[in-house]
Amino acid sequence: MDQVEVASKEVKSPWGAARPVQTPCSLADVMSEQLAKQLDEDINAFPTCPEAGVELMTSPVDDTDSDLMLAQMLQMEFDREFDSQLRREEKKFNGDSKVSISFENYRMVHPYEDSDSSEDEVDWQDTRNDPYRADKPTTTPRKGFTGKGKNITTKHDEVVCGRKNTARMEHFAPEVQVGDGIGMDLKLSNHVYNALKRHCYSEQRRSARLHEKKEHSTAEQAVDPKTRLLMYKMVNAGVLDNINGCISTGKESVVFHADGGSMEEKEVPQECVLKVFKTTLNEFKNRDKYIKDDYRFKDRFSKLNPRKVIRLWAEKEMHNLARMKKAGILCPEVVVLKKHILVMSFIGQDHVPAPKLKDAMLSSDDMKLAYYQVLDMMQQLYRECNLVHADLSEYNMLWHDRKVWVIDVSQSVEPTHPHGLEFLFRDCRNVSTFFEKAGVAEAMNVYDLFNAVSGLEISGDNEADFLAQIEALEKMNEDHVQKRSKKTFLTSDDGPPLLKKGNEDI
DSSP states (O other), rough: OHHHHHHHHHOBTTOOOBOOOOOOOOOOHTOOOHHHHHHHHHHHHSOOOGGSSSSSSOOOTTTOHHHHHHHHHHHHHHHHHHHHHHHHHHHHHHOOOOOOOGGGGSSOHHHHSSSSOOTTTTTTOOTTTTTOOOOOOOOOOOEESSSGGGGGEETTOOOHHHHHHHHHHSOOTTTTTTOOOTTOOOOHHHHHHHHHHHHHHHHHHHHHHHHHHHHHOTTTBBBOOHHHHHHHHHHHHSSSEEEEEEEESSSEEEEEEEEEOOOOHHHOOSSSEEEEEEOOSSSGGGGGGGTOOOOOTTTTTTTOHHHHHHHHHHHHHHHHHHHHHHHHHOOOEEEEEEETTEEOOSSSSSEEEBBBTTTTOHHHHHHHHHHHHHHHHHHHHHHTTTOBBBBBBBTTTTETTEEEEEOOOTEEEEEBTTTTHHHHHHHHHHHHHHHHTTTTTOOOOHHHHHHHHHHHHOSSSSSSHHHHHHHHHHHHHHHHHHSSOOOOOOEEEEEEEEEOOOTTTO
């Protein structure tokens, strides 16, 4: 192909703009020096691009002339990409979990180098490269000593051991404030360090015990989380509208006032009480004697652990109240039982509980009226309900609408209980002592009151002889029950259940 054809052929630029068509020239003109100078002048006269001054590098201080600098820049870029990928994996691994795992130790770039903050800012939260942090004491080599001759230092050196013990304090529990012993160059002897270590462990165990007790037991005017959850469920279910506050506390329970709601199967009173039986067994350790010998719960009691016995205790009071209510005795009405929480009707009015018989300011006539009401109630409880209160006193009787109401019957037992008559004698002694001190002339002594309630004819000159006869009756009754496997009480329509007299059929 001729040169003229090659020169005249249009050459396309890869950037899309066509090159200007050059005029054909001869080979002599191409080899001419004058033409070369002219072409050089034309190239230099080409107008400069206004964007030629824009720097292509992002950082003006980066110098790429050195291969070492270029390698460090590439390595830093690689580390940043690695950290970005690590963050994505960390976010994917944790998800929405409340407990997250950090991959911070696997990062390649220091946090403040990778942040957008200014160079003058220092992340003081990251103390891995803190220049002001005191150096930890160096450990002795495996051979156990350093140096030679007079300059030898063993691992038993006082200064070395003291600094090591100071460094070991960082492994104590987080709640133990050990301070900055390393920065102070503190040296602890083995005796002091061991004493601090034992104290730290004992505090950890004590904290664990208190935490366990707080979470799994009821305390004064407070309930544990599980009990609180049961109370919230009652409110959510509509059984109660609102729980107002604590009314009283005792050795076995905490009582709260509540506004009644509604239930499908029965009517809920406008004012209710929640009796929460304490799950701590140390405040009422002798409660098992009231229930383990009761034939109604004897089989179930032996198979339960101590905490589940509390639920059985609440169930026992529910059954006793139901039996008393059926006999017409004035007592709270059971609404519902949820584990160890017993909901009952409120004895009082407008959030004000009825006073105890001990605290009620009664006139002589009202006190006399209360005495006869208590006497009639004890006879009804023994004869019609076949129960003994076992803790009857002026503290467990309320005065409301000029009537005596009985509460706290969880420990009540039947007279067939091995200690039933002893409990009845104790109730009679409490009642007789209270009304005699209150000035009721008609109040019977403890012996006459016991015979009037039980229907037995026991005579005794002193309390020891009287109790001896009661224990003899209980022993005969217990032997008879074990022999015949049935009760020794005779139920009649016109009288109370009485023990058999004499030695007949015994």
